[in-house]
Amino acid sequence: MMVVGSHRGETFGGETTVQVPSPVGVEPGRMSEFALQRVAPNPAIDHLSVSFTLPSSDRATLELIDAAGRRWLGQDVGSLGAGAHRIELATAARMPAGLYFLRLTQAGRAATTRVVVLGAR
Numbered sequence: 001m002m003v004v005g006s007h008r009g010e011t012f013g014g015e016t017t018v019q020v021p022s023p024v025g026v027e028p029g030r031m032s033e034f035a036l037q038r039v040a041p042n043p044a045i046d047h048l049s050v051s052f053t054l055p056s057s058d059r060a061t062l063e064l065i066d067a068a069g070r071r072w073l074g075q076d077v078g079s080l081g082a083g084a085h086r087i088e089l090a091t092a093a094r095m096p097a098g099l100y101f102l103r104l105t106q107a108g109r110a111a112t113t114r115v116v117v118l119g120a121r
Contacts, residue, residue: 034054036051039051039115043115048064048102051084054077054080054081054106056082060077060078061105063102095117096117099116102114
């Protein structure tokens, strides 16, 4: 039962049913296996530690891209195989300070997060 108040002080009630469709063609538990879990430190000074999971041993890449779409760093991580992984990336020694996007891609899937690089000190 759901009861909703109006701005005039009246209340309305009723029941509703919501059906959430299940994904088609995806094995249970497989959807969450492709993800960027953690990027630290953020903001970064000279390196990033990136934690992620891959569902298969298909070729995967990590890229650090600026707001204009230019690729600053790229690393092939496909040889790591399925499972949880952690990679260290050297950053600011050759990059200007600013907002970047870290993108993990594998088999047509992509996960992206924001990273702030402060530059070398």
